[in-house]
Amino acid sequence: MMLEHTLSQSRRAFLSHTGMLATACAAGGLSAGSAQAASAGTADKADAMRANSLADRHYLLAGVRLEEGFEHDEDVVVATRTGLYTLEIKDGVIVALHPEKAVLPEGLPRYQANGQLLLPTMRDMHIHLDKTFYGGPWQAPRPRQGKTIMDMIALEEKLLPQLLPTSQERAEGLIALLQSKGSTVARSHCNIDPVSGLKSLEHLQRALENHRDDFECEIVAFPQHGLLHSKVDGLMREAMQMGVQYVGGLDPTNVDAAMEKSLDAMFQIALDTGKGVDIHLHETSPAGVAAVDYMIDTVEKNAALRGKVTISHAFALSTLAPEKLDETATRMAASGISIASTVPIGLTMPLPQLSQKGVFVMTGTDSVIDHWSPFGSGDMLEKAYLYAQLYRGSDEFRLSRAMSIATGGVLPLDDQGNRAWPKVGDTASFTLAAASCSAEAVARVSARSATFHRGRLVSGGVDQA
Known part of the structure; x- marks a missing residue:
């Protein structure tokens, strides 16, 4: 048990380090690939714990960051509140959103998003x-x-x-x-x-x-x-x-x-x-x-x-x-x-x-x-970034709204700050980004580590939990 705990802690430390490095490189105009190259020695050790394809029809994706609402200073949106969830995915559909610390179904394969932000495809x-x-x-x-x-x-x-x-x-x-x-x-x-x-x-x-x-x-x-x-x-x-x-x-x-x-x-x-x-x-x-x-x-x-x-x-x-x-x-x-x-x-x-x-x-x-x-x-997230620069301003609310041009109008929160996506029954098509919220993802063109289409992992990888 102690060995498993140490291994889990090391894995989280690696992913945290890589995520921060990828974000920093993206901000400086470098690719996520450059960030991964910079951590090549550590990445080799972590590869054995990464899944680059999923054959499971029914599985759990834990540690997913979802947007929960806007935070205000009087009538101005100043931040986006998020929480960690486990997505239960079956036959390409999101069948449950389990809050952090909820009792999870037994016997299902588990994968870990390590706190990365879920964005619509x-x-x-x-x-x-x-x-x-x-x-x-x-x-x-x-x-x-x-x-x-x-x-x-x-x-x-x-x-x-x-x-x-x-x-x-x-x-x-x-x-x-x-x-x-x-x-x-x-x-x-x-x-x-x-x-x-x-x-x-x-x-x-x-x-x-x-x-x-x-x-x-x-x-x-x-x-x-x-x-x-x-x-x-x-x-x-x-x-x-x-x-x-x-x-x-x-x-x-x-x-x-x-x-x-x-x-x-x-x-x-x-x-x-x-x-x-x-x-x-x-x-x-x-x-x-x-x-x-x-x-x-x-x-x-x-x-x-x-x-x-x-x-x-x-x-x-x-x-x-x-x-x-x-x-x-x-x-x-x-x-x-x-x-x-x-x-x-x-x-x-x-x-x-x-x-x-x-x-x-x-x-x-x-x-x-x-x-x-x-x-x-x-990169459609880059298009949202340009749109935000050219038209919508640099504040939290308008940055978050700019993403709609890249996702066909699908946004995690509606204009009132209520969760609009994802919901139970939605198709499991999404991407994981090294960002704290949509506004940051747009402003920093945050690196994406994994892309899913109808429940299938089609690019990148996720950690095996």
Whole structure:
């Protein structure tokens, strides 16, 4: 018994040391991997007590930190109160939340979170899993200065044949990256173009099939080279028959040079096949505003499209006067049109104003090291961090609210400080973070040590209790 006690104390000391080191490294711009490397000698001894996969259908995860409420100084939220719990998980569902020191069910496998914070699973709702340099040698994009989107499309036509042979393996590498950052849900755009035909889609679907138990992903058939410009209407319709969930589109004026005709063609595919729409709209000119208005008009006239349309990027909204923005956001909310934003730097998108009007705002990585951009990290918590910096302020309450953009609106506490998540019956999809509360996790982009999807450990590890 004394040996077991000493071993347990040593293990807790190690995990405490590693957690503090990981947090410190994250604050200094280093990765959790750097923190683990710094403790490599001790980590080797602890590895034998770590579980990097779970085959159990019914088990306990102890030492989980859950948020319980806000603490106030008069009417100001100044801190978040937390407590330690044991999660009982069965067949991918949280079936009980046992408070600290509660009598636990006997005979179940036990794992230990060691006081780490439980956060909802992250959702990367705009990414391109099908084309990336990730997983290969470093390659910076070509200079963008003076280049139009048509120049970039011409470059892509040359690059795609080089990327296709390894696109499935690289997609699976990106999936692993997302999982390591706490994301187990995504929406991926996938090229449908004359160069790759349906090959990019076939490769992506094979990658997703290999991860059907540990990762959820919707697919958008994306006519990257222009729906009309590249004459891919037929290929897009074939993609819909292959199980794709969304019809994509791209800058109907700058690329297709026919705004109404391009949008009509996109919406017609959606209506004919019963699918949703997710269009890339980068245009900030009056043509971009006209495209937004036309899409709202179209959805208002077609009940079958309501709640099924997303405008990705939607940069034109940043150009609207307050009165026009208010009107546009109100109409978008009424039609169930959502926004997928990367929370761009250098362009002030009216994301808080849209949310306040009831427009559902999502975020995503977009590019992860490809010919468009080298800056994608695959980390939705980082997007919440940027959102908090750009829009929501640095106080405890607003930092905690900023996380919603990364989790699809799921937050541990509601605005009144009542626990909203997790609850008994919720799917056991979450991530463990080295943070004391959501506000700290957002502000420090805290390291994540383990990611679970429907009760399965899909990235990182937990201690064997």
